[in-house]
Every structure is written in structure tokens, then in C-alpha cells.
Amino acid sequence: MNGVRLPEGLVAIVKQDCPTCHLIVPVLTELAAAGLPLTIYSQDDPAFPPGLPVVDDTELEVSYQLNVETVPTLLRVAGGAVVQRTEGWRRDKWEDLTALTGLGSALPDYRPGCGSRTLEPGIAETLAARSGVTRLRSRNVAVGALEDPVEACFERGWSDGLPVVPPTPERVLRMLEGTRRAPGEVVAVVPPDYAECTVEKAAINAVMAGCRPEYLPVVLTAVEAACTDEFNIHGILATTYFVGPVVIVNGPIAGAIGMNSGVNALGQGNRANATIGRALQLVIRNVGGGRPGGVDRATLGNPGKYTFCFAEDEERSPWEPLAVERGLRSGTSAVTLFAGEGSRGVFDQQSRSPESLARSLAGCLRTVAHPKLVRDYDALIVVSPEHARVFREAGWSKARLREEIVRLLTLPGAEIVRGAGGCAEGMPEEFARGSWPKFLPEGLLFVHAGGSAGLFSAIIGSWKNGAAGSRPVTREVRV
């Protein structure tokens, strides 16, 4: 056993706030008087029991090390190891352990003990953290006892602008309970500093974001997916364009951790949605070193750069889930990352045919980036239940809808070339002839989410697509 070396002979652990401990004071006095080697540890008051030599264990170091659950506990230690143990007051056991007879003759034969202070709420976690701290490798930052730790985090530049939860060792150890992965395992190399992000560093940032431990596997997967060459978080961070990582969660983990895919799915109010997206951004900020005004050069950015994370409503969807469409087995928990700007609304309360609704979607999708720019930008379309119903009732698959939108948005070159329609922006001269699809088929992603009422959908435009920019990345969540 590590820690304190135990004294040989008898060891008693007591606390002043325990009637049974008070009851057995005469017994302890007898043992001391008999000249037996006796060490008494007091959990709450070094002056208790009065008149006997007591070792202060108000820090509970010895009690925790001995895994004491009840006081009084009496132990016999030989060769540094506990060889006998009894809890509460039982005359026969105490006599057996001390090899004395007639102990506490004025006392009842039996009296149960009280709970050890090590088991009190809050204390138990703190002690676990103290003993587990050796597992952690991150630098300890001492914050003065009178300093507000939330303010201390702001001052050190660790925050995205909102208060963070101070990453104490206790909280980080609790967070690490959310994964079987070792704290030292490297999850990803995070741009722009290209620094290794360990499970521990991700956990620290997840604590700060406000995550619960069960969200951690999703956070780790999001970090992994973001730091791939395909997703190119470096470029997404550095660009003057609006985008940030949008996290879409599929599979059983979404429900298991209480994510929102329903009412206000893209909005505020759900802890998992809010904090998973934020944790990813804090990892990029703190581990990657990517900060606005530093490598983040966004002209305007978008509010989703605080956090942008939601789950797909798979149950009511007419279509296969996004992650399944992108190659994962059905029932797999997965994260898909999309380089997205803010969402914009599509209003259509009249269409009852898929052809008509596809035209509404196409009309709104045309404005992604610019109505006269084609091919360079993707779009994530969040189709709400009431709009999805129109496609379900008509038997339209995702593929069918995608094909229709690509067809509707195949635009005449004469209309989109620079200068056309009195607008200087547009495609270069070589696009003047023929027709050009606004979107590549693989550049249109559909997800089903939202409240059951409302004939609205949402469009989230992307950044430069393809190998030269960012491609969506889907990864399985490992617990």
C-alpha cells in the first residue's frame, strides 16, 4: 500500500461526532493502560478522545488509505499490513483482536458504529481525486484561495468569452470516468499549433465547457474527426469566411446522453448539445492555440462558433440516418462534422407535393455563398418533421430529392457569369456557355431534426468544398 506507513499494533479510527466512539473511550483507555501498542486516529477532532494520545487525521489521509467505512474501526497491524479488523463496538471481536478479556464490562455487548467521514458526499470525491491525481500529467495551476477561479480562467485566456467551469483535478478525474481510454492516449494533433491532444487535455476542456462525463466519448470523436486532413480544421479556423465545425450526432449514444433532436434542435437549452460543441471549440482554442484575431481570421464568424451540435431525429425520419448514408452500420453511434456557417430558414407552408417543396428548398439553396456562385460550396439541409412528411408520403428517397435539387439548380452560364444581371460577382468567363450545377450531388447533406410543428427547414451553407477545402467527416464513437 502506498501512502502513510501504518504503526504496528492496534490502530483505532474514531470521530468525535459519533456516539459509539464516545461509548468506547473507556475501552481505549483500558487498552492504553494495559500497555498495548495503540494508535488512535481522529477524523474530526484531534482533541478527541480526551486524555489519550491522538493522531490528527482530519485530512482523512489514513482513513481513506485504510478504506474505513465505519467508526470506530479497530485494526491490528503486523509487519505494516492489516491482519485483523472490526467495525463498531462488539465486545467479542474487540477481545479477540486485542487478546484481552473483560473489555468494557460496563458497556452493552454490541453497538453499531457511525459512517466514516470519508464517505460523506463531496469528501469522498475529493479524496478519490487526491489519490488519483498521480494519473494526471497536466500542469497544476495554483489559483489563490481568495481568487475567483472562474475569473482566473478568463484571465489566462482559456475561455471562449463565456464563463467556464474551473477544471479542478476532481472534476477532470470524474470526466475521465466517461471513457475507458487512458488519460495519456493521444486523440489527435490539433492545429494550428499542431499540438498533441491527449484524452486528459480533452477532458479538461470538456469540464470547462460544462460536459457531463458521459458526453466525453462524443467530444473525443469530434476532436478526432476535426483534426483530419479531409476536414481541415486549420483552414476552417484560419479562413476569413464564416464557418466553424458543426457536429451532428447519430446512433444510440445521442438518446443515451439526452441530446436534443426535436424542438429547437439547433438552438439553446440542452446541456449535451450545448457543451459538446463548445468542448470541441475549447480544444481548438486551448490545445490547438487557435484564437480569434490570432490564426482565426474570420471577418464576421457566426454564433455557432461558440457551439453548434445537435442530434438527428432518426426515429421519425423517412430516410436512413446521415451516418448510415455515409457508410456506417445502422445502430452505430457516430459523429459527423460539417464546416458550416449559421443556419438560415426555409419557409414553405403551402407545398404538399415533393416537387413543389424541392423547388422551395432549391430556391433558398441558390443563395448559399452567392446566387451566382456554383460548385465551390456544399450545404447541410436540416429537414423538419412536417417537411419530411411531404417526402415520406410521396415515397421520395434522399437520393431522389438530391437529384431533383441538383437538376433545379443547374444554372445557365449566361446567368451566373461575372457581370450578368448587373452584378460583378459570379463565375469566371469560361462558365459563360452551357449550364452548371450549383451543387455536386455529394455536396448536399440531409438530416432530419426539429419539433413536430412548423413547415420550415434549415440550410447551413459550407465553406470551400473538396480536397482543396473541407470535406464532411464521419467517425464512429468509441466508448
Place this chain on the structure above:
Amino acid sequence: MTDQILLDPTNERAPQPRARAPRPATLAGVTVGLLDISKPRGDVFLDRLAERLSARGLRLERYRKPTFTKPAPVDLRHEIATNCDVVIEALAD
């Protein structure tokens, strides 16, 4: 009262500031690298500079990043550093 301990969420690196290479007093005899980062119209800018610099008798090397959205590949950076004394990079469109 004792200090509270927080765990450092950063990569714990201490950046080492490095001085820039000194500006050459004259361009006589230097090799100038012209780096296009693949943003639209970067070539227009660099073509014009190439004309002007060639007219002054300077040796030029042209380079191009595969995409402006990612850092220049290590090999490309090494090649530029090996071959050139100064570099002009066309950043924006």
C-alpha cells in the same frame, strides 16, 4: 487558506520568439521566390511582379501551394528556403 489547483487546458508550450532574417540591403544578385497560395488572381499579381523584377535582372523562382486552405507542404517550404534569398507571397484575392 490554501491555493486551489486547476489543470492547465492548453498545450503547455512556451513559444520561442525568433528574429526575422535581416532585410537585404540590395536586391543585386539575390534570388526572389514568388509564392502563389492558389487564391484567385494571385497569379495576376505575381505575373506583374515577375515582369518588373525580371526587367531589373533578378533571378526568379515561381512556387505554388496546392491549396490556400492548408499550410504549405514541408517539402515546398524547404525548397523555397533552400533556393531563395527573399520571398514575395500573394496572399489575398
